[in-house]
Amino acid sequence: MSINRRQFLKITGLGVGGALLGVETSLASGGGGDAGDHIAMLYDATKCVGCHACTSACRDWNRTTPELDASGLYDAPQDLSADTWTLIQLYQGEGEHSFVKRQCMHCIDPACVSACPVTALQKLDNGAVVYDRKRCIGCRYCMIACPFHIPRFEWDKVIPVITKCTLCHDRLDFGRGPSCAEACPAGALVWGHRDELLAEAESRLAANPESYVDGIYGKDEVGGTSVLYLSGVPFEKLGFPELETKALPELSEGMGTVILPGLIFGGPLVLAGINYLSKRQKGEES
């Protein structure tokens, strides 16, 4: 339903918006609407105590299977997987340490959504990037395209699906927050509208500049993400890639809208021209 509405908004956005407001309208921001209104999460690594309440809450809501350690007593996933959609990891350096939470970043203009040939990945109006197994053909281009290396695949299933954090979009519909964010007892993970969380992050940075490295990860990376990070140690040490501020699909989709119509309409014209000229030349020769 929301998808149809989104497509409707896209089309009217292009037509009406394009006519009234000029060219730059809703297409760039995949989900339509203002990214500031998207549901977002802010993870503050300096407040995280590594209690795993968030990962347990994720399992509860999404009914994923724990990945037990050798003793069979402790849920100890090493990495994101088909069964583990969020994870707390520990970074230890010289004289410093930090926890870090991993999950889908819910990009404002997601590469996976642009890549998927069958629109199995969609950016919802509320900001969540979600997956539809009915559409998916299992090509795994989303996994290759994601700059954060998030989507996972059920390799051991005969008919597998892509899995990743859904931002608990099925809770957002009822006014609830993502289950991990609601479970956090330390105030390290909060949820809300993206613009409010950005303001919150800015004020934390301003109030305690000595506790943080400069910057909010996710504010501008690949055009901005709905999951935002504050940290006391440099982001690259926590495994975050250094990324451009331009949304990844911008370049490829921009090229597509120039090259492809050019080939579709220009191609036959060029061929007709070559055909005509070479025929005439052959005629003159004989």
Added chain:
Amino acid sequence: MTVSTKPRWDIPRSFFPLALLTLIGVGLAIYRLTEGLGPTTNLNDHFPWGLWITLDVFLIPIGGAAFTTSLISHFFHDKKYHDIVRPAVLAGLLCYSLVGVILLLDLGRWHQFYNFLLPQYMNLHSFLWEVAFCVTFYTIVLVLELAPTILEKWNIEAPRRLIERGMMVIAALGVVLSSMHQSSIGSLFILMSHKLHAIWWTPLLPLLYFMQALFSGLALAALVITLTQKKLRLPVDRSLIVDKMGKLMRVLLAIYLAIMVVGWLLEGELGLLFSSGAYSLLIWAELIIGVFVPLGILFSKLGQRRDGVLWAGVFIIMGVFFNRLIVSWVGLSVPAWATYVPHWMEIMISVGFIAGAFLVYAIVARHFELFPEKH
């Protein structure tokens, strides 16, 4: 009734190992479809794409054999190319059929592979959608281009005449579809500026991949045609290989090299060719095998000999394979601990279907007129 001069069971010996490999490949492919990717491949979350995708993005440019010969024959009206369209189209069709089969096996949710053809699911922004769509319809174009060869043998006249009358439209459709998907395979990787090593990532990828299809398609056409003519004991047209294909290949290859260099200069990445450790070795290997050696052959006296051009073709095809291997697999960044070595079933399935393609080619070449008498 005339009595055939050939004995009824005149099957060349080389057919048996090819058939055996094909059978093994088909059997393993069925096992893959019923058991899933886990037990049959070594693909994993860090290497979601592997050997099969590399083969796909390699077979498409060399399958451009049909694209280049049909373009030059039908639209540049070159009589010499006209004589070799049929074997080139057959080789192209087999490459694309391989792509179709291997891609289907690679799809996790192959039971609904047709979703990309359903209007309500299509993502017009996705270059993978465009590649899949164009490859599907281009394969149909190739079937139509080959159809007269089959139909004339069986004296099915009405549809043959219809297809031949529409051949210009069919060929034009083929050229447009080819231009689109050959370049779009490059565009697939535009999205991965953060993952693909900077030496290979460039906004010029679509243009480079289009060029690769032109010259590696020519190279495959030259090889396939010469080998077929030798095997069938037909006269081999030296001047076509040397004066036409060899010269065209070296021009295209030189332009390709120039575009690559311009790309590195524009992005200020020329230094990366020397400072990237293992990746520097890879790019130099790729350049030497795929560009410098064939250029050296084609611009020297060796290029005046048929075998020289064919060897240049072998190097060109190896170079394109090397490039596709790096861009779709080796050159993509993964965590340091992640590994992927193809499972033996991945290899045997690939080998099996490639053997099957050789077998089909040989059978068609023996029983149908790939080189019709010159009128």
